[in-house]
Amino acid sequence: MKEKTMRKDQQSKDPKSMHHLSRRSFYKGLGLGLGGVLGWGGVSLSGDSLATIEQGLAQESQSNGGRYFMHLCLEGGWDLLLGLDPRNPLDYPDQDASATGIETGYTRLPIQFSREPIRGDHFELGPCAEPLHAWSEQIALVRGLDMATLTHEVGRRHLNTAVAPSGLSARGSSVSTRIAALTEVDGGQQVIPHLAHLVESYNQDQMSSATALQVSSVDHLQYLLQETLGIPSYMPVHIRGALNRYWEKQQNEYERHWQSQQVNTESKRLLDRALKTRVQARRLVTRSLHESFQFNADHQASLRAHYGIAPNQLDTPFGRAALAAQALKTGLSRSVHLNLVNNLDTHDQQWAQDHSTSLYNGFLALSKLLEDLANSPDPLGGGSLLDQTTIVVSSEFSRTPRLNVRGGRDHHLCNAALLIGRGIQGGQVLGASTNEFMSPLRINYATGQVDPNGRSIRPEDLMRTAIHAMGLTVSDTAIRGEVISSALA
């Protein structure tokens, strides 16, 4: 409600508001009109139609340069005491853990980690999140995120689509898919608008071109972008020419058929996409994009040095961070959904060694990614890439504030997340967890401060805020969350 009120106020002050208003009215009218007509006929709007309407709304907010989105996941459930929501062991001695419900466990960590939280300019971070302090000016730290689940798939899919799953099943499209569709209006020649790496991706109601290309390794992306895996082509020129003509005829035949007969919308969409990707796949290899992802090659020595990537060890948080950065820097993609770290699910004694190291590496890789984006120009000419990219960093839930009998931590509801980049007011903490047992606290979305009369932050609120920060609009029916206005720049 507040969001709508604010936008109305802005419109009345904006000399271009008449133009905006009329276009918005047109799209809304079109949507209502179509909805009414189709609803009367017993047919629902297709995904592409809905996406077109949302896209029309998105176009209003378009500015110079591109708008990019990254959703970076740390898989398994992260430990907030080690990272984003630390406590001072002096205030929470381990012997009082049964009363406070909080056991920092800092003394069990490998020797390289601090035994207390690290104080920065804007907030404290845990011993394993030390690399993020350099970017605290850009980071809005969201604490007290209420996940309402202790199941990995449910937490992941809730953050993935910003809609609570139905049982284990995801509902709706991935936020990264939605954003890839909404930013179509920004222009650019991204050949893979939406890149997903080691994460699930969904497209239930968005245009086909926004569907993620899921790659499981940098090698596979390289393969996609080059002629073959170094294997000689068996395609003589005269056969290629004849086949191109055959394919062209076939495409025309399909289009003629679709115009002349009623074809199931979903079947048509699938066939259309299959035909288009067949053409795109051939065009892809004619560009030299694969060179940007040859991380082992000599010409990528500086990239390897920046991220600290060892030769032939690309499947690390650093290799994945480099992949994400290159996807935007080369203009390959505008929405990247990526799993930065695996194996944070540490219930046993390996927590002290493995979880802390993995978490630290994840945050270090994130720090290097932010530095890379800050030093790279937007391919569409909008300043630095970090200025133009909205980044969400999340994990499906957190880990219990008390250590279990095996020396590890189990699943915990109260979570945290990072919002960084375009449209985000950095250098602040929004929300909090309780000082006992670390439960989510309600906050006032306008101030970001704890307020018993406020709301609990939910994944849909977090994601809706990120979408809003990009200058995009998503319908209330698609994502029911509320924008955390205090997070916005």
Add this chain to the structure above:
Amino acid sequence: MTIFYHKMICRLIILGLLLCCACDDQNSPSPSSLATDQGIEQSDMFVHSALDMSTNIAVEPTSARQLRRVSVEQLLRMLPQVTGGIRWIEDFGQGPVDILELLAPSLGAPDYRGVTHELLEPNLLMSKFLSDGAQRVCHTWVQQDRSALGAERTLVKPYQEGLAWDDRSTAQVRYNLKRLLLRFFAFTVTQDDHPRLQALEELFNTVVATSPTDPSGDAWFAVCLALMTDPEFTLY
């Protein structure tokens, strides 16, 4: 429950297609018994429920389900069934690797750790894989088929006893194009003026006319490529 029945029907169709191809290989009839009144082996006869038989492209029958893409698992089984046992195998110095298995995670196959949901959308990587894989597989298929006995061939079977592999008589070409349409898409073509058959025949004849050294080999290679990169090969 409806979705369950649809899935069951889809599986039965795929199973039928696979059995159909398998029967063809295992019980290859003698050349003299190959041709029927319709010019197609009975073992290849199969009706694709998602295709309109009166046109040359896929459409959904009014009372049937919509198209969907095959899963990586299905594709892994389809390729050798269709080609008589040929897979896309490469050796990068560490032993032979099935490229489809190698790329499976990126093609969408779930790993049941972080990813348990397979996105069944046609995508760039799938198209690229089919484009590259088709070259490799079709090249091998042509070579193997050419040196095989008539009854053991799976790409070009003799329409009449004693016909050579590179016989390019109209009857022989049409007979095999119909066979391959059935083999790849479960698409039965009985009329010689069927648009889909004509399109493939035109491709065949174009390549024959332009091939500098091996007209028959190049033409069947092109036909194989056209069929394997056809959207309907991976949509059903």
